[in-house]
Amino acid sequence: MSAPGATILGLEGLALGHDEAAFLRAADPWGLILFARNVESPAQLARLTAQAREALGRDAPIFVDQEGGRVQRLRAPQWRDWLPPLEEARTTGPRGLWLRARLQAAELRAVGIDGNCAPTCDIAGPRTHPFLHNRCLGETVAEVVQNARATAEGLLAGGVLPVVKHMPGHGRAEADSHKNLPMVAASAADLRANDFAVFTALNDLPLGMTAHIRFPAFDTSPATQSAKVIDLIRQEIGFAGLLMTDDITMQALSGRYADRAQAALAAGCDLVLHCNGTRAEMAETVAAAGALSPAAALRAEAALRWRHSPEEVDLDALSAEFENLSHGTRDG
Numbered sequence: 001m002s003a004p005g006a007t008i009l010g011l012e013g014l015a016l017g018h019d020e021a022a023f024l025r026a027a028d029p030w031g032l033i034l035f036a037r038n039v040e041s042p043a044q045l046a047r048l049t050a051q052a053r054e055a056l057g058r059d060a061p062i063f064v065d066q067e068g069g070r071v072q073r074l075r076a077p078q079w080r081d082w083l084p085p086l087e088e089a090r091t092t093g094p095r096g097l098w099l100r101a102r103l104q105a106a107e108l109r110a111v112g113i114d115g116n117c118a119p120t121c122d123i124a125g126p127r128t129h130p131f132l133h134n135r136c137l138g139e140t141v142a143e144v145v146q147n148a149r150a151t152a153e154g155l156l157a158g159g160v161l162p163v164v165k166h167m168p169g170h171g172r173a174e175a176d177s178h179k180n181l182p183m184v185a186a187s188a189a190d191l192r193a194n195d196f197a198v199f200t201a202l203n204d205l206p207l208g209m210t211a212h213i214r215f216p217a218f219d220t221s222p223a224t225q226s227a228k229v230i231d232l233i234r235q236e237i238g239f240a241g242l243l244m245t246d247d248i249t250m251q252a253l254s255g256r257y258a259d260r261a262q263a264a265l266a267a268g269c270d271l272v273l274h275c276n277g278t279r280a281e282m283a284e285t286v287a288a289a290g291a292l293s294p295a296a297a298l299r300a301e302a303a304l305r306w307r308h309s310p311e312e313v314d315l316d317a318l319s320a321e322f323e324n325l326s327h328g329t330r331d332g
Helices: 018-027 042-056 085-110 141-157 188-193 195-201 227-235 257-267 279-289 294-304 315-326
Strands: 005-010 029-034 062-064 066-068 164-167 207-210 242-247 271-274
Touching (some): 005 018, 005 279, 018 029, 018 042, 018 279, 029 042, 029 271, 042 062, 066 085, 085 141, 085 315, 141 195, 164 242, 188 195, 207 227, 227 257, 242 294, 257 271, 257 279, 271 279
Parallel strands (some): 005 029, 005 271, 029 062, 207 242
């Protein structure tokens, strides 16, 4: 059986038409990712995820960005609205973040989603760009590690794959990588002692996402397309999991999508994430990415082995405990 494509692709709308289903079948992406444009109701979303897997002919992982705060694709009134991660971390601590992730996982699994592009493991600082600041989980290495670990473990307990991001660290960026390529001028020693240290402590988790950031201390290319930075992620940070790019349609990257995809894969990324764009742009990306490399295919299989049926719990009891924490009754 041939390996699937080295891509994760977005879907166009609320339902899968015949043409889009045929495109997906031919493209054979390893996984899919959903956005607000794909979400209307629980019943609709469950149909869409089932249609997508039927088109692919396998139980492909389906991801979403359900961090909380601004970055939350499933929203009230059908789903719970969550605080921004940094605010939640300050309010409820690691236990609250585990509960929150476990409850989020239950909501996601109920509609056929089994991957969450979280936790955001970047360190919030005084100059972190506002697009990212309150999506972080702390202001020190220790805070981010304990809060990210709790989030990842809560998702995994609920049968949802976590994606640690943005490797090797986005917190110092003062520009929005959706619009520009940030440049972080910190020294290699400073980065290793702080930003990179978070990901070293979380290097056992199954999936990671790169940052579209330039680190002159290591290379002139964005981290996503830098063989030197990807090697650092693999060797120094010690991350052996499946590594996907951040969305290659973001303006931090330049050139044709085919060139963006090939540069990322050549640098050592396993998967190209294409979230927004026309069918033609997606086809260009798919053709350039090709199939998963043998090494990436092994990492993909290993990542999927972390996906399992949710552990049986009393969700009402967990929800009540979470609400108590959220209203300031945390012990200690």
